[in-house]
Amino acid sequence: MFKELYQYRELLKTNIKKEIRGKYKASALGVLWSFINPLLQTLVYALVFPHILGNRVDNYIVYLVCGIIPWTYFHTVLNQCTGCIRNNYGIIKKVYFPRVILPISVMVSALVNFMISCVIILAFCLFYGVGVSWHIVFVPLIAVLEGLFGLGIGMALGAADAYYQDLEYLVTFILQLMFYGSPIVYQLSQFGSDNIIVKLIGLNPITIFITSYRDCFLYHQMPDLGQLAYAGCFALVVIFVGYFVFKKLERGFAEQL
Numbered sequence: 683m684f685k686e687l688y689q690y691r692e693l694l695k696t697n698i699k700k701e702i703r704g705k706y707k708a709s710a711l712g713v714l715w716s717f718i719n720p721l722l723q724t725l726v727y728a729l730v731f732p733h734i735l736g737n738r739v740d741n742y743i744v745y746l747v748c749g750i751i752p753w754t755y756f757h758t759v760l761n762q763c764t765g766c767i768r769n770n771y772g773i774i775k776k777v778y779f780p781r782v783i784l785p786i787s788v789m790v791s792a793l794v795n796f797m798i799s800c801v802i803i804l805a806f807c808l809f810y811g812v813g814v815s816w817h818i819v820f821v822p823l824i825a826v827l828e829g830l831f832g833l834g835i836g837m838a839l840g841a842a843d844a845y846y847q848d849l850e851y852l853v854t855f856i857l858q859l860m861f862y863g864s865p866i867v868y869q870l871s872q873f874g875s876d877n878i879i880v881k882l883i884g885l886n887p888i889t890i891f892i893t894s895y896r897d898c899f900l901y902h903q904m905p906d907l908g909q910l911a912y913a914g915c916f917a918l919v920v921i922f923v924g925y926f927v928f929k930k931l932e933r934g935f936a937e938q939l
Contacts, residue, residue, distance in 0.1 A: 683925065686780040694783050701791035717802055720751045727867050739869055741900060747806045748896045749866035755796035755825070756832045756888060757857055762788045763836025764853045767844045767935060774935050781932050782925070785840050789833040796825055803899050815902040821895065824905065827914045828891045834920030841931035864888040887913040 687694060724746050739745050766784040767774065774781065800821060807814055843849045863883055870889075873880050883889055890913040894905035 683780070683782060687783070687786070690779055690783060693779055694787065697783055697787035698790045698794075701787050702794055717799065720747070720754050720799060720802060723750050723754070741810055741812055744803075744806050744810050744812050744900055745869075745896065746867065747803050748899050749864075749892050751796070751799050751803055752825075752828065752892050752895050753861060753864065753866050753888070754799070755792055756828055756891075757861075758792045758795070759789050759829060759832030760836050760839070760857060761853065762792070763833065764839040764843050764850055766836075767840045768847065781935060782837070782928060785833060785837045785928075788836070789829050792832075793825060793829045796829075797822070803895075807899055812900060813902070814899075817898040817902055817904060820898050820905055824891055824894045824898070824910065827910065827917050828888075830921050831887055831891075831913070831917035834917060834922075834924035837921075837924035838927040841928040841935075844931065844935050860886075860888060864892060866892060887916050 724743065727746055727750070728743055763785040766788050767781065770784055773779075804814060804818075806812075839849060839853060864886055865883065870880055870883060890906075890909045894910055897903050897905040
């Protein structure tokens with residue numbers, strides 16, 4: 683895979699640039715939507731959830747932003763990877779190139795957008811008096827691990843979507859389930875630690891990534907490196923499995939699309 687990616691590195695660069703520039707190309711506000719979307723989501727949840735769940739979280743707005751923006755990053759990777767093969771059926775039928783370039787381009791462009799969106803988190807930290815510490819140096823590492831986790835799942839789903847288009851609707855449901863199965867708008871400490879659902883949520887890699895971001899931005903402490911190592915190993919396993927599934931199904935893309 684790495685040999686092919688190196689051989690087609692110019693195509694990979696071009697595709698990444700296309701993904702970054704083309705996402706909001708037809709919209710009037712352009713790249714500003716990368717900032718507006720998470721801000722609107724934060725506003726909605728900040729107005730609704732404190733009343734529903736009785737949240738007593740300190741700096742809840744910053745807490746929300748530290749969850750919603752990383753979630754938006756993961757959501758973008760998984761959602762766009764799922765449709766990337768079907769959406770590029772024209773070029774797949776005409777030209778040979780390593781098809782894995784398509785999901786990788788999606789992940790890298792989403793990573794770039796996420797790192798830009800981290801400016802929003804920093805702005806909220808400063809505005810609400812939380813401040814900024816040196817611990818944010820861990821953010822790129824966490825972001826790469828989260829992106830690899832999303833890419834691994836996305837490669838398998840994107841390959842399968844070339845055969846079963848209904849999969850896109852299932853992914854929408856799964857993402858909703860994962861959103862509420864991660865402590866984005868609530869704290870796990872609000873529920874009993876003996877609850878089996880709470881234990882399962884704690885093992886969710888997305889939970890670990892979001893908790894790590896909050897450690898860096900909100901609590902000014904090092905993320906739990908043991909938990910990050912677990913999430914990183916999990917992400918690598920998912921990458922290998924996802925790539926294996928992708929290569930197995932890749933042979934039939936041109937016929938299925």
